[in-house]
Amino acid sequence: MVLEKLGESLRETLQKIASSLFVDEKLVNELVKDMQRALLQADVNVKLVLDLTNKIKARILKEETPGGLTKKEHLIRIVYDELTQFLGKDVRALTEAKPTIVMLVGLFGNGKTTTCAKLAKYYSKRGKRVALLSTDIWRPAALAQLQQLGKQIQIPVFGDAQLKDALAIYKKFEPELQKYELVIVDTAGRDALSQELVDELNALNGYVKAQERLLVMSGDIGQAAQKQAEMFHQSCNITGVIMTRLDGTAKGGGALTACSVTQAPVMFIGTGEKVDDLDVFDPKRFVGRLLGMGDIEALLEKAKEAFSEEKAEDISERLMKGEFSLIDLYEQMEALSTMGPIGKVMELVPGFSQVKLPKEALQVQEGKLKKWRYIMDSCTKDELNDPEMISAGRIDRIAKGSGCSPSDIRELLKQYKTGKKLVKMLKGGPKKAESMMKRLGVSLR
Ligand SMILES: Nc1nc2c(ncn2[C@@H]2O[C@H](COP(=O)(O)OP(=O)(O)OP(=O)(O)O)[C@@H](O)[C@H]2O)c(=O)[nH]1
Ligand SMILES: [Mg+2]
Incomplete structure (x- = not known):
């Protein structure tokens, strides 16, 4: 599971509370310290960890335990509340438009092209007429890669390897693309977010005006995620994040950080190389699993x-x-x-x-x-x-x-x-x- 270790530590921490006779400030401090350690080990950004745990601490100390809940249940509920808040709360659906244009952006090798195909399959399975467009003029054989994926999932792929300008490619296929309900645009990456890439993305999006600009980020980039997310957000005004490679040993916390700095929720997570390896990211369920779902469900039921x-x-x-x-x-x-x-x-x-x-x-x-x-x-x-x-x-x-x-x-x-x-x-x-x-x-x- 994603962030397995984080979940383990959090559950241990909560267990500590469960077995304590009294919930006093000392125990709350201990809880906060344990949480900080767990989050930092999962690569969540330091400042965010502090913000989050301070908020949790302040609430625990200030709020009275509502009737019907034990002190321990109340603490878990606060931790749950704040963690879901941090991750974006609800599952976010795509903005509706005719057609909805989704642009995937990100650095080299983070999984943009693969994720384009995963998304195409996901939405076409749900009844949308989907088209893929490659505007990647940098990666050799980028179009061929997308075409091959498109063939596999039977989704039409547009692109022109001869054209050396992303916007020109889009314009060429624009009339054709209007016939679809959802157009997923693969863009070029770079080693780092250079001015060149920013200009390229802005020139493209200035015309395309994609309703969704999703940042594709690999789960294994650790603390670098913060800076990357910030930079992409500044230049492209990100509307959502897709974390890839959360199948491996990735700690994932770095990418989780991204949604907080961009204020854009994680919408999907990639859990493998195959086109089906895509999961909708549901913050509530995710946090529920982190903290031990059984407990949370019963607790929320009770609190409701x-x-x-x-x-x-x-x-x-x-x-x-x-x-x-x-x-x-x-x-x-x-x-x-x-x-x-x-x-x-x-x-x-x-x-x-x-x-x-x-x-x-x-x-x-x-x-x-x-x-x-x-x-x-x-x-x-x-x-x-x-x-x-x-x-x-x-x-x-x-x-x-x-x-x-x-x-x-x-x-x-x-x-x-x-x-x-x-x-x-x-x-x-x-x-x-x-x-x-x-x-x-x-x-x-
Ligand atoms: N294990 C795993 N591998 C993934 C996942 N997503 C993508 N990959 C792999 O990561 C590698 C790079 O993926 P691409 O989709 O080509 O990445 P990209 O962002 O398009 O890269 P550029 O076009 O070079 O910018 C490929 O080998 C993918 O199979 C994932 O969720 N899990
Ligand atoms: Mg690519």
Whole structure:
């Protein structure tokens, strides 16, 4: 696996935490030191290692462990969060255009031509009409190499070995290329990023205006990756990175560094010489594997609680505006019965992470929840949105419809009022909420 050693060290470090009785500053320092060592050994750039570990440390020391998570789980979650942040978070798809033009750039021998063919196969398998274009006028037989690969994967290859200007080659085939959905352009490399190469790439791209400019970098170039990525980024404004040769003993951290300095995510990794040896790079899965996926999955599941994060965010926004309906109440209750999303919502509302709310205030038994569901099913939409309008007459009607007693309905309405009170408190700010909490005490229930 890529960065096997890094993963091993990180898992060891986390294991240390797991077996410690207390998580104190000393242990956190140790964790940070271990992580630094592991990342540096994997060739990740020194400054980035410091930035990353400082961020992790600051968060660990500052953030309170959310309810439902152990301190250890919280630490792992922070490490996971920051590592995925560092690597670009989500899988990035190609920009859509007609046609989408993808230009692969990089130094000699980093795997551009091979990767062109890998990408062509990958996207054609997914239904895109793909063409390959060679604009490499430097490498002898560059066109022949691409043609041979193209034949193997049955993708048309355009190029003209007679022309000695990359842009002229592109222009010659431009009308033809418009017929494709995806055009992958192989460019020439150099030993180092020279002005000549920069001028050549700029002249070509100034006209082509490729939607994607992907830097192809070998995983084994170590710390040199940082400088290379920076230079390519400055001259070509890189939109993504493809790391090759991650099948060998490459430590890979150098190339990982690239995505951070260019702010362009690693999109694919090359894991061999064959056209199928290409993997989509999924930062979350990757980090998950580094840290031991089983743990992470279970942890994130737990942290997600019964709510999705977006939903919690959405609700917290509405709560802050003072909007609160019976449906909100029900969702809160339902989720609370499993884990405690009010806590999650509170975390998301700035300033509230410190306020202690009596969780029991909103906790109800499952049986009651079921009843409430029936009651709500018998309510009209207006009643759900504005429960204050539920008069005695309406209570009787709902009782008949739901098969519940009027007192059940009154209880639900009472709970709604309590919830609404809570929301008002939230709106008043953390200080007010706390003082009101004190005043109300357990009577909130
Ligand atoms: N093991 C392994 N070898 C790879 C990978 N990608 C490319 N290669 C090999 O690296 C060598 C160089 O690859 P090319 O695709 O020719 O590199 P290039 O960037 O086009 O090189 P120039 O055209 O000289 O600039 C070839 O022998 C490839 O087979 C990979 O992911 N793993
Ligand atoms: Mg090449």
